[in-house]
Amino acid sequence: MSTPIATRQYYYPELGSYDNLVLQEAPLAALKINEVLVKTHAVSLQFRDLLIANRQYPSPVPQNLVPCSDMAGEVIAVGGDVKKWKTGDRVCANFFLDKLNDVQTPETDASALGGGTQGVLTEYRTFPAHSLVAIPPHLSYEEASTLPCAAVTAYNALLSGYTPLKAGDTVVVQGTGGVSIFALQFAVASGATVIALSSSDSKLKAVKDLGATHVINYRTTPDWDREVLKITNGVGADRVIEVAGNATLQRSIDCVKLGGSIDIIGLLGGVNDVPPVDIIVPTIFRSLKIRGLYVGSVPQFHDMNKLITANPATTRPIIDRVFPFAEAKAAFAYLASQGHVGKVVIKL
Known part of the structure; x- marks a missing residue:
């Protein structure tokens, strides 16, 4: 041509x-x-x-x-x-x-x-x-x-971060958008256990089909951080893929384990009229690794x-x-x- x-x-x-x-x-x-x-x-x-x-x-x-x-x-x-x-x-x-x-x-x-x-x-x-x-x-x-x-962001979060994901880790994935679905898939391919969140039961069925071990409807279970702790026997998740920003960051902090990682990726919860979250005290006293990443x-x-x-x-x-x-x-x-x-x- x-x-x-x-x-x-x-x-x-x-x-x-x-x-x-x-x-x-x-x-x-x-x-x-x-x-x-x-x-x-x-x-x-x-x-x-x-x-x-x-x-x-x-x-x-x-x-x-x-x-x-x-x-x-x-x-x-x-x-x-x-x-x-x-x-x-x-x-x-x-x-x-x-x-x-x-x-x-x-x-x-x-x-x-x-x-x-x-x-x-x-x-x-x-x-x-x-x-x-x-x-x-x-x-x-x-x-x-x-x-x-979406895919490179999810890969960067899970496999190019402070500590790459390993088999047996537990990962919380928020929602069913592009980054979240790729994070679920890469976690499953790596041998990790995935806890997936959505407000839709039909979407939760879809992520179960993709390999999520546990699913939580955050509309019917608004205290989903407590449910994550229950699933992990009180220990908390190794990783949280945070795509909603300040709207959910406090719950992400509350459900991650001591020394765990939160990768902050998105603003799906909105950029206006969302109160900020104080991350200083939990980051220090729980030795959290909170990482922002840009693709x-x-x-x-x-x-x-x-x-x-x-x-x-x-x-x-x-x-x-x-x-x-x-x-x-x-x-x-x-x-x-x-x-x-x-x-x-x-x-x-």
């Missing part, structure tokens, strides 16, 4: 709502010698995409933002200095284009797709060659598009793909629904409804 000179892409003339998304045709810049041109086949959505659309994201974004961070596609052209990639290769771009190790800097933050820099809800996009990761061969483009943010690096993406490839049945991405490119706004609306289990994907 001839190299395209233009792309159709969604962008925000003004933030405030995903309803402000506009589809436009935009020219493609000439390919640089260290870049790769990729045809996008699938894009997956994150809660972050809603925060950005609603002006609730804590970091600045470019004007006329092209949203979304997670894509999977096919290489259709490479720059003159690119040796690693060739036409036809199936690739994902890392969430941070320039995070090539585990050191976070202002420069790596600025390379975050769909936030610090323009995103991937576009038919074609150029990427620095160093930012791309090969798709595990057994995954479809739709499945692979779910990996860069991950290209090497972590590679390591995670090894785990996925070695455990194909247990770790296959869970996709709730796939929308066509023309119905991108409907995909955002479905994500906002929080009716999904796993990921919401847009297919190009």
Whole structure:
């Protein structure tokens, strides 16, 4: 095929709502010698995409933002200095284009797709060659598009933290969104025991089918931290994957064991009118390890793909629904409804 000179892409003339998304045709810049041109086949959505659309994201974004961070596609052209990639290769771009190790800097933050820099809800996009990761061969483009943010975040939390997860550990996973489902799958693949939380009995059945040993409906059991202690015979969980923020952080602290870990990942409980939690005293006197983390690096993406490839049945991405490119706004609306289990994907 001839190299395209233009792309159709969604962008925000003004933030405030995903309803402000506009589809436009935009020219493609000439390919640089260290870049790769990729045809996008699938894009997956994150809660972050809603925060950005609603002006609730804590970091600045470019004007006329092209949203979304997670894509999977096919290489259709490479720059003159690119040796690693060739036409036809199936690739994902890392969430941070320039995070090539585990050191976070202002420069790596600025390379975050769909936030610090323009995103991937576009038919074609150029990427620095160093930012791309090969798709595990057994995954479809739709499945692979779910990996860069949600999966890498879950992998970073459980297997690249202070102390990597080990067989026999107990992990509390909150909800059934992308990060939580991947955390459940990676924990099961690692031989850990998973306690999963949801407000929906049907979603709890789904996570049981994915390997959760215990489930708790936090709507009918609001003191779910006490239930976790009961399940663990009063010891507490080794790990908590905290995706709701201050709305649930106190219960996470109360149900984790002495010396346990809480990985703070999300703000699903809201960013306004949520009282803060005092973490100082319990962190000191219970020797807790409380870690905030912001997705991950290209090497972590590679390591995670090894785990996925070695455990194909247990770790296959869970996709709730796939929308066509023309119905991108409907995909955002479905994500906002929080009716999904796993990921919401847009297919190009």
